[in-house]
Amino acid sequence: MGQWWQDAVIYQIYPRSFADGDGDGTGDLAGVRSRLPYLRRLGVDAIWFTPWYLSPLADGGYDVADYRVIDPAFGTLAEAEELIADAAALGIRTIIDVVPNHVSSEHAWFTAALAAGPGSPERERFWFRSGDERPTDWVSSFGGETWTRTKNPDGTPGEWYLHLFTPEQPDLNWNHPDVRREHEEILRFWFDRGVAGIRIDSATMPVKDPSLPELDEVEQHPYVDRDELHDIYRGWRAVADSYDPPRMLVGEIWLADAERFARYLRPDEMHTAFNFDLMGRPWAARELRESIRTTLAAHAPVDAPATWVLSNHDVTRPVTRYGRSDTAFSFASKRFGVPTDLELGRRRARAAALLTGALPGSLYLYQGDELGLPEVENLPLVALQDPMFHRSDGLDPGRDGCRVPLPWTTGGSTFGFSARGFGPWLPQPDDWGSHSVEAQELDPDSMLALYRSMLALRRDLPRSFQWHALDSDELLAFQRGEVLCLVNFGPEAVRLPPYQEVLLCSDDLTDDRLTTDVAVWLRLVHH
Numbered sequence: 058m059g060q061w062w063q064d065a066v067i068y069q070i071y072p073r074s075f076a077d078g079d080g081d082g083t084g085d086l087a088g089v090r091s092r093l094p095y096l097r098r099l100g101v102d103a104i105w106f107t108p109w110y111l112s113p114l115a116d117g118g119y120d121v122a123d124y125r126v127i128d129p130a131f132g133t134l135a136e137a138e139e140l141i142a143d144a145a146a147l148g149i150r151t152i153i154d155v156v157p158n159h160v161s162s163e164h165a166w167f168t169a170a171l172a173a174g175p176g177s178p179e180r181e182r183f184w185f186r187s188g189d190e191r192p193t194d195w196v197s198s199f200g201g202e203t204w205t206r207t208k209n210p211d212g213t214p215g216e217w218y219l220h221l222f223t224p225e226q227p228d229l230n231w232n233h234p235d236v237r238r239e240h241e242e243i244l245r246f247w248f249d250r251g252v253a254g255i256r257i258d259s260a261t262m263p264v265k266d267p268s269l270p271e272l273d274e275v276e277q278h279p280y281v282d283r284d285e286l287h288d289i290y291r292g293w294r295a296v297a298d299s300y301d302p303p304r305m306l307v308g309e310i311w312l313a314d315a316e317r318f319a320r321y322l323r324p325d326e327m328h329t330a331f332n333f334d335l336m337g338r339p340w341a342a343r344e345l346r347e348s349i350r351t352t353l354a355a356h357a358p359v360d361a362p363a364t365w366v367l368s369n370h371d372v373t374r375p376v377t378r379y380g381r382s383d384t385a386f387s388f389a390s391k392r393f394g395v396p397t398d399l400e401l402g403r404r405r406a407r408a409a410a411l412l413t414g415a416l417p418g419s420l421y422l423y424q425g426d427e428l429g430l431p432e433v434e435n436l437p438l439v440a441l442q443d444p445m446f447h448r449s450d451g452l453d454p455g456r457d458g459c460r461v462p463l464p465w466t467t468g469g470s471t472f473g474f475s476a477r478g479f480g481p482w483l484p485q486p487d488d489w490g491s492h493s494v495e496a497q498e499l500d501p502d503s504m505l506a507l508y509r510s511m512l513a514l515r516r517d518l519p520r521s522f523q524w525h526a527l528d529s530d531e532l533l534a535f536q537r538g539e540v541l542c543l544v545n546f547g548p549e550a551v552r553l554p555p556y557q558e559v560l561l562c563s564d565d566l567t568d569d570r571l572t573t574d575v576a577v578w579l580r581l582v583h584h
Contacts, residue, residue, distance in 0.1 A: 063362045065102040074462045080477025086132035100512035103150040115225035120161040141251040150253035159226040184219035260308035315355035322361035340384040342546040363418035377432035379405035407563035411576035414511045415542035429504030432458040464493035544576040
């Protein structure tokens with residue numbers, strides 16, 4: 058018996074959009090608490106909250122002003138403690154986000170740094186530089202500049218400060234002992250309140266080369282995947298391991314190099330890391346097989362479980378993505394007006410759910426994917442809030458389309474999202490009720506029914522994994538013990554091998570044939 062997180066199902070909650078308990082149009086902790094029975098019935102082992110801390114929301118909460126205060130829009134620290142306890146009583150653990158790369162420009166440290174002026178100890182916790190020229194030509198993860206110039210009290214131009222994301226998110230200097238000590242104390246603060254794990258945002262970015270070289274001037278990247286990071290995460294692991302039971306760490310690690318990726322998963326660092334490779338691949342057998350192979354191979358030397366994820370709060374929802382001519386995902390390709398076939402996308406998203414659910418390791422679900430929600434691509438431009446939209450001069454639609462508040466009921470002004478029906482913070486489509494929990498609850502063919510069945514069956518799968526003889530250019534086929542997962546990517550229906558029982562199918566089977574874009578779980582005949 059391994060640790061719980063080795064094969065857990067973890068449900069991502071974007072608090073603003075999950076459920077609104079106080080009726081003000083913004084999702085909150087009271088709303089989540091009221092929906093815990095739904096999550097238990099779905100069959101999840103843990104919930105992961107994107108940041109719920111005090112924040113001006115320049116970047117959806119990833120600009121944290123105070124880690125020890127819950128943002129009033131979501132509730133209070135006491136409510137967070139009650140939610141953690143209520144969830145635990147239902148067998149659901151809580152994972153929270155920590156964002157080590159930066160803080161909010163309204164964080165006490167940064168306001169003190171601005172007030173203290175050049176050369177002050179307060180500024181040493183950040184990356185301040187003097188001069189008339191911008192210190193580097195690094196490009197922000199959201200597009201645009203990474204340096205913003207301050208103003209001196211007399212109005213003259215002051216020093217520059219570094220922000221790899223928005224100007225409201227100044228980067229921390231991890232060479233400073235205060236920064237390291239503060240984050241380890243933040244971990245303890247939340248672990249003491251019953252949090253079971255920490256998800257580490259942008260985990261490869263906090264450490265910078267102090268000489269601030271341009272990207273083409275050095276062998277090692279000046280601010281991504283620097284070797285010094287590993288000592289920081291060893292410190293975090295020591296904090297996590299000091300608890301009984303030990304807490305878990307999962308990193309958001311976007312790295313193409315499998316060997317460098319695996320370094321973060323050594324026995325004294327993180328327990329798991331997000332595997333985004335499969336999420337970014339097109340809907341094709343050879344592409345997804347290659348992703349599965351390389352992922353399992355990368356994790357094997359460090360004996361860490363893989364993670365599987367189809368989407369999150371940053372990514373075009375699978376139903377929409379898989380209905381396009383280009384089914385891969387990349388931030389660079391997000392544009393307005395890309396056509397999609399939602400019926401085809403839904404069919405593939407159902408198959409993808411069974412595919413990822415059958416793989417060994419932990420499974421992350423983004424809220425609403427179990428309802429088959431499409432990306433909302435016709436939000437009014439005035440409603441868009443994501444900095445990706447605003448910093449791209451309106452070319453990039455941003456990430457608001459996957460953050461639209463969930464529909465719980467077939468009718469009502471907010472489809473059950475808001476307790477009192479106050480307009481939600483992002484508008485919901487007119488047909489949102491047809492995707493709601495209520496609409497799917499009693500439908501055995503719904504996406505929700507498929508997910509519930511899949512998650513229940515998944516618990517009994519052994520940890521073993523092997524490719525099956527049927528695996529081919531057009532058919533993904535692998536076994537977990539006596540359970541075979543088959544996904545047909547080819548144009549022709551294929552005959553099923555001898556089997557004892559059909560456990561689950563993403564669509565109807567006809568004459569024991571698996572049609573295009575359909576997945577099935579079979580219990581094989583004992584030899």
